[in-house]
Amino acid sequence: MKEMPYAMTIGGKRVFTDASDAAINPATEKPICNFPLATRAHLDEAVEAARVAFPQWRDRPLAERQALVTRLGDLVEENKEAFIRLLITEQGKGRAGAEWEIGGSIYWLREVAKQSLPAEVVVDKGDEQIVTRHTPIGVVAGITPWNFPLLLAVWKIAPALVAGNTMVLKPSPFTPLCTLWFGELAQSVLPPGVLNILSGGNELGQWMTEHPHIGKVAFTGSTATGRKVMASAAANLKRLTLELGGNDPAIVLPDVDPKKIAKDLFWASFSNSAQFCVACKRLYIHEDIYDAVAKELVEYAKTVKVGNGLTEGVELGPIQNRMQFEKVSNLLKDCKDRGQRFLLGGDIADAPGYFIPVSLVDNPPEDSRVVVEEAFGPVLPLLKFKDIDDVVKRANNTPYGLAASVWSKDVQKAEAIASRLETGTVWINQVHVFSPDIAFGGHKQSGVGIENSLHGLAEYCNTQTLMRKPLAA
Numbered sequence: 261m262k263e264m265p266y267a268m269t270i271g272g273k274r275v276f277t278d279a280s281d282a283a284i285n286p287a288t289e290k291p292i293c294n295f296p297l298a299t300r301a302h303l304d305e306a307v308e309a310a311r312v313a314f315p316q317w318r319d320r321p322l323a324e325r326q327a328l329v330t331r332l333g334d335l336v337e338e339n340k341e342a343f344i345r346l347l348i349t350e351q352g353k354g355r356a357g358a359e360w361e362i363g364g365s366i367y368w369l370r371e372v373a374k375q376s377l378p379a380e381v382v383v384d385k386g387d388e389q390i391v392t393r394h395t396p397i398g399v400v401a402g403i404t405p406w407n408f409p410l411l412l413a414v415w416k417i418a419p420a421l422v423a424g425n426t427m428v429l430k431p432s433p434f435t436p437l438c439t440l441w442f443g444e445l446a447q448s449v450l451p452p453g454v455l456n457i458l459s460g461g462n463e464l465g466q467w468m469t470e471h472p473h474i475g476k477v478a479f480t481g482s483t484a485t486g487r488k489v490m491a492s493a494a495a496n497l498k499r500l501t502l503e504l505g506g507n508d509p510a511i512v513l514p515d516v517d518p519k520k521i522a523k524d525l526f527w528a529s530f531s532n533s534a535q536f537c538v539a540c541k542r543l544y545i546h547e548d549i550y551d552a553v554a555k556e557l558v559e560y561a562k563t564v565k566v567g568n569g570l571t572e573g574v575e576l577g578p579i580q581n582r583m584q585f586e587k588v589s590n591l592l593k594d595c596k597d598r599g600q601r602f603l604l605g606g607d608i609a610d611a612p613g614y615f616i617p618v619s620l621v622d623n624p625p626e627d628s629r630v631v632v633e634e635a636f637g638p639v640l641p642l643l644k645f646k647d648i649d650d651v652v653k654r655a656n657n658t659p660y661g662l663a664a665s666v667w668s669k670d671v672q673k674a675e676a677i678a679s680r681l682e683t684g685t686v687w688i689n690q691v692h693v694f695s696p697d698i699a700f701g702g703h704k705q706s707g708v709g710i711e712n713s714l715h716g717l718a719e720y721c722n723t724q725t726l727m728r729k730p731l732a733a
């Protein structure tokens with residue numbers, strides 16, 4: 261058996277498999293180590309372990325569940341540096357990005373652990389009472405992508421466990437290591453079976469969505485896969501939270517200072533090498549300042565260091581995996597084939613690692629692939645606009661509806677535009693503000709349901725109405 265330092269966790273036990281696959285470092289294309297590939301039998305075992313653990317976990321006082329979830333945050337903090345390095349190695353991101361993700365995972369575990377959903381007393385006439393309360397669903401499945409592997413797992417694990425559910429979670433086969441390790445560490449805190457982590461290919465995700473004893477699926481990934489999840493969850497009417505893709509517009513009004521805003525617009529678009537569901541993916545700039553903003557963006561982009569995230573000073577890493585690298589390369593080729601002009605980038609160097617340079621495309625047609633598709637890589641179309649009604653229409657002209665941003669000195673004007681955008685989040689003069697207390701979710705085909713906040717916590721619960729009155733004398 262190849263070296264497999266990280267095990268799956270089933271019923272509190274470390275589990276290895278005969279079959280395994282290699283996790284690849286995207287900055288070098290070299291294998292890091294192998295990880296287990298779960299079979300259907302492993303999934304059945306994990307779901308059974310979660311089912312057995314459920315009644316006791318549900319019946320534990322909320323304060324005890326909250327304390328244990330807080331402890332999970334402590335465990336990540338005690339191993340913070342090792343998590344940061346492992347995340348950089350398996351995901352490819354730069355050090356600052358990895359610190360943000362691991363720091364965020366700690367923070368989310370601790371903050372979500374403070375949340376609870378109060379019962380709503382609808383009628384209170386002494387002995388006669390009607391109360392609507394929140395009860396856990398049972399066994400919840402979590403399925404996560406490769407761009408923020410640990411943070412997006414924590415966004416599911418923390419509320420699921422606080423609400424009283426038990427869980428089976430599967431990381432992306434491209435980034436399984438941090439999540440597997442977190443699962444192993446968690447066993448020193450949680451009762452066996454409360455949190456089970458399985459690694460495997462896409463088929464494991466599908467088996468989870470079909471499993472008759474899983475009551476809910478919390479999924480983050482592409483819209484295409486989200487549709488499949490929804491279809492197969494229909495078999496036993498699973499509850500669903502789907503956080504899916506986006507094609508987020510940013511609208512830049514003519515009153516901004518191009519030099520001052522370039523840095524913010526750059527990071528709005530290229531954080532995590534643009535492998536960010538809420539990255540700005542269409543940058544609409546008013547024609548009066550288009551050239552000036554474009555010039556400042558190019559200047560700023562040239563100062564950003566791209567490379568292996570473990571190298572000091574590197575801010576942007578490679579694309580996370582070969583499949584995505586090929587997709588983004590193909591998009592660049594499409595731009596070239598159509599004769600679109602690059603203000604920066606466009607050419608991929610023949611060197612190890614899945615590196616794609618920051619590429620800015622100069623005002624391509626609105627119906628071109630680079631505008632219509634979610635690139636999920638560092639290729640950004642800069643688009644000119646003149647008229648507000650026109651830009652709002654173009655911004656909304658997409659099946660996606662995840663997030664958007666508007667940039668202006670005139671906050672009221674920006675807000676009037678923001679209110680016309682069909683997205684789950686709209687930022688004004690900022691982006692990527694998230695919190696355990698802020699609801700996050702997509703409109704249209706960017707998702708179903710909410711993560712974070714009490715709205716997110718409620719998605720891990722059934723609603724139960726309890727009506728009581730004394731027996732008639």
Ligand code: NAD
Pocket residue numbers: 403404405406407408430431432433461462463464465466467469480481482483484485486488489503504505506536537634636662702706707
């Ligand atoms: P993906 O859909 O390919 O995979 C996501 C997860 O689903 C992986 O764990 C994968 O193994 C699993 N999976 C694959 N096929 C499945 C199936 N048939 N049934 C069940 N599970 C299956 O997505 P990805 O490429 O890992 O991630 C990139 C996508 O995720 C982008 O579209 C991005 O916008 C989106 N994303 C959305 C958010 C958000 O919060 N809205 C956050 C991050 C990423």
